[in-house]
Amino acid sequence: MQNKPRSGTTSAAGPDPTDDSPHAARLQPSNGNPHGVTGPVLFEAYRAAIAPIYDVHLPDPAAQDFHATELRYHTRTASLARSSAAAQILTRTPRHVAGGTDEVMLYRQEAGTLEGEADGRAFRLEPGDLALFDYARPLVSRTTDFTNLVLTTSRASVPAGLLASELHGHVIPGGSGPGSLLTTVLTGLFEAAGALRLGEAEAAFAGVLGLAAGLIEAARLADADTAGASEQARHAAVLAYLDAHHARPDLDADAVAGHLGLSRATLYRLFKAEGGIQAALLRRRLDHVAGALIADPRARRDLAGLAARHGFGGLTQLGRSFKARYGMPPSQYAAFAARQDAAWHTAQIARLGLSRARVTDAPGGPADGSGMR
Incomplete structure (x- = not known):
C-alpha cells in the first residue's frame, strides 16, 4: 500500500514523519x-x-x-x-x-x-x-x-x-x-x-x-415499561434458574414453571424460538459440562461422573448430545482443552457465559487450585 505525499509537509528538519505512518495510508x-x-x-x-x-x-x-x-x-x-x-x-x-x-x-x-x-x-x-x-x-x-x-x-x-x-x-x-x-x-x-x-x-x-x-x-x-421488557425479564429469570438447577435430573418444564410462578403456556412462549424449554435446558447442561472440561483437569478423567453431576442419565446420553452441539465427543473435547493455555481457557469460559467459580465441577475445586490449567 503506497502512501501519497501531502503538500506542505516538508520543513528544515526534513519530511513530516507522519507521511510514513500507517495512519497516512x-x-x-x-x-x-x-x-x-x-x-x-x-x-x-x-x-x-x-x-x-x-x-x-x-x-x-x-x-x-x-x-x-x-x-x-x-x-x-x-x-x-x-x-x-x-x-x-x-x-x-x-x-x-x-x-x-x-x-x-x-x-x-x-x-x-x-x-x-x-x-x-x-x-x-x-x-x-x-x-x-x-x-x-x-x-x-x-x-x-x-x-x-x-x-x-x-x-x-x-x-x-x-x-x-x-x-x-x-x-x-x-x-x-x-x-x-x-x-x-x-x-x-x-x-x-x-x-x-x-x-x-x-x-x-x-x-x-x-x-x-x-x-x-x-x-x-x-421499551423498559413495555410487555416486551417484561417478557425479557421472565426469560432471563428462567435461564438463571436453569443455570442454578441444571444438575437436577428431574428438572422439567413443570418444575421450572412452578418455581417461577409461570404457566406452561407462558414458558412455551418464552422459549418457542429456542426449540422449547427442554432444548434450552439441554444447551445449558452441555455448556456447563464444556466449562468443567475446560476448567477442571479432574473432570476430564471421570466423564461418567461428570455426566451424572450435570443431570444426564449416563455417558451415552451425554456423548450423543455433546457431539451434536460441539462437533466432537466429550473425550476429544477434553483432550483438546488439555492442550490449550490459560488465555484460551479464560476466553472459552467467558464465551460460555460462565465464570471460574460456576464451572468448578469436583468438590474442593480444580486440582491446580486456579480453575484454569
Whole structure:
C-alpha cells in the first residue's frame, strides 16, 4: 500500500514523519473474485477459504451455477465488505468458536433473505434489515441468493454495550429509525472508504459501532415499561434458574414453571424460538459440562461422573448430545482443552457465559487450585 505525499509537509528538519505512518495510508479495496469465476471450482475454493469460520453447504448440492463476489476494505482491526453470492447454508459450530476468529459483525441485508438460529434463537432478515452477530457463539444461517454489507470488528474494538449475549442475532428492522440511520451511515461509509486514510477509517468504523450501541441501548430504555421488557425479564429469570438447577435430573418444564410462578403456556412462549424449554435446558447442561472440561483437569478423567453431576442419565446420553452441539465427543473435547493455555481457557469460559467459580465441577475445586490449567 503506497502512501501519497501531502503538500506542505516538508520543513528544515526534513519530511513530516507522519507521511510514513500507517495512519497516512489510504484504504485500498481487495476483490474477492476479480476474474468472475463461477461454478463448482469457485465453490470448492470458497468453501476452503471460509472453512476456519463456517461449514458451508448448498441447498441444492447438484447446483452448477455457484457465484460469489466481494469488495472489501481492511484496517488493522476491522473490515467493511459488500458481498454477493448464491444461496447457501452456513454453520458456525462451537468447534469453529473454539478455534478463534473472535469478532463481532454489524450486518445489513441488501438483497435476498437470511434466516437461521443464533445459538438457538431464531431470526430472519429481509432486505434492508440489520443484525448483530457475535462469532463467540454458534450460528446457523440459510440464505437465498443475496447481497450484504458487513462491518466486521475484532472483539477488543467493540463497545461493551454490543457484547451482551442476547444481542447475538439481534435484528434492527430496516424501516425503523435506528435501522434507517445505521443504513445511511454504513452505506455512506462504504462509498467513501476509498477516500479515507487508515486512521480515519478506523475512527469511522469505531464511530458506527458506537452509534449502534447507543441506538440499541436507547431502544432498550424506551421499551423498559413495555410487555416486551417484561417478557425479557421472565426469560432471563428462567435461564438463571436453569443455570442454578441444571444438575437436577428431574428438572422439567413443570418444575421450572412452578418455581417461577409461570404457566406452561407462558414458558412455551418464552422459549418457542429456542426449540422449547427442554432444548434450552439441554444447551445449558452441555455448556456447563464444556466449562468443567475446560476448567477442571479432574473432570476430564471421570466423564461418567461428570455426566451424572450435570443431570444426564449416563455417558451415552451425554456423548450423543455433546457431539451434536460441539462437533466432537466429550473425550476429544477434553483432550483438546488439555492442550490449550490459560488465555484460551479464560476466553472459552467467558464465551460460555460462565465464570471460574460456576464451572468448578469436583468438590474442593480444580486440582491446580486456579480453575484454569
